[in-house]
Amino acid sequence: MSGFTRLTNKLELVQALCDPSMKIGFIQADSQYVIIMNINNDLLNAYPEQSLLTFKSDVQGETAEMFIDMYIYVSCRKKKEVPVVLSCKLNNKTYLLCVENNSVVLKESEMPGKIHSETSEFIFYKRDLYTGCRTFESSVESGYFLAWSKEDRSLGLRPYDQDKLDESAAFYLIPADTRVFKGDPTTPIPSHVWNNHNELLIAHPEQSIVKFEPEPHIEAEKATFFQDIYRELAVTNKGTPMAMSCKVDNKTYLLCVENNSVILKEDKLPAEIPTKTSELIFYKRFFSDGQSSYCFESSFIENHCLAWNTEGPEKKLILKPYSGNGIDETMKFDLQEKTSDIL
Known part of the structure; x- marks a missing residue:
């Protein structure tokens, strides 16, 4: 599995953007199989049965494959952040990372081709933090970012002061096909x-x-x-x-x-x-x-x-x-x- 897989045809994307039913929201553009790591070079692992995501340095047994799907704004507002959906696949099932009651959980679901809303529990705004690192802000909980706990290394949601350096909210995204x-x-x-x-x-x-x-x-x-x-x-x-x-x-x-x-x-x-x-x-x-x-x-x-x-x-x-x-x-x-x- 390599590279980007969805909506790579420009004509298909233009047709989706011209859909009269889409006045606001997001349209799926590209997908990439990635490895997500924290600042300590621990790998993000997903455990759908427990609806848990956690960072570990020593991983054994079968692990879920992680994906990042890029989306495009339907409206023409110019924004620096990139709307994305994070997901994982295990045993031929897809699980989407989403915000629920101010927590981060995994939900079994197909990847939505269109989202008819300006916010979504699945959509995060990906931003460059500093060299090589990214942050992810929730679209439904403004000012709240994905971050990992130093106690148990689990992935959660927490407020983030962009004027201060918080390494728990900094993540590396690495194309999986270059490190496997x-x-x-x-x-x-x-x-x-x-x-x-x-x-x-x-x-x-x-x-x-x-x-x-x-x-x-x-x-x-x-x-x-x-x-x-x-x-x-x-x-x-x-x-x-x-x-x-x-x-x-x-x-x-x-x-x-x-x-x-x-x-x-x-x-x-x-x-x-x-x-x-x-x-x-x-x-x-x-x-x-x-x-x-x-x-x-x-x-x-x-x-x-x-x-x-x-x-x-x-x-x-x-x-x-x-x-x-x-x-x-x-x-x-x-x-x-x-x-x-x-x-």
Whole structure:
């Protein structure tokens, strides 16, 4: 899904504006799939069943897609603000963000093509606040703006003094297609991973770690890692974005970064990751020119790559700063697609 989708034909828009039944109000113009973030870079998430919107930095499970629909005034009054409707989609249902009894709630509804009124519980006036930030004033509660609570990070409505800087009413709107990883429909690639000592990477989900070990007496499923390729809509040229997972005792474990460590976490692979970084995503690229070995850079912590620990008896998988010189062989991995001949 990308770009603007509704009323992109100019003739269609002119005909709507000339509709004799429309003397006042708004007509829908364009729609865009967006990510909405607060000043702390937390994502806005919608929970229609609870009629709740809240900002969170760590989002798990299926999340609603957020949209912003631009509208046009029917009257020719010149105003700097842009009338918009904010909505979300989840499980093929559309929910509109609206003002009700001085609160912000979600209502299941189709997007209105026309609004025959100068105000609407769905219409907010989008304004530029400062560089890159926007505010949203209610059309039915003049002087009241969307803002988030520092106590529970929920989205609500509150009076706003435009002469003062209130960061709780400042929001970033980011086109979603520039900050998203999408799962590739191809089948995950089962592989074995070796280090330069010919040791095999083994999963230990009971300890939430992975480490390199000698080959004998190894359970086959603990030595099989799946390469799940993702498609990155933003161009970074860092390599192929991918996640690594394993299946042990019919449970799926994901390799991820947590507090600068590398762990195994029981979870399902998301079909889409709506952020430009993820604890699950690593960029796979050749270790150095002319070699068939690979290194894996974390998308979550910049300039850090997967490596194995040389301190202590266990060669655990860790995250290590990457110098870019291509000589640290603890970051060098050989991949072999799994066949019946291995192990």
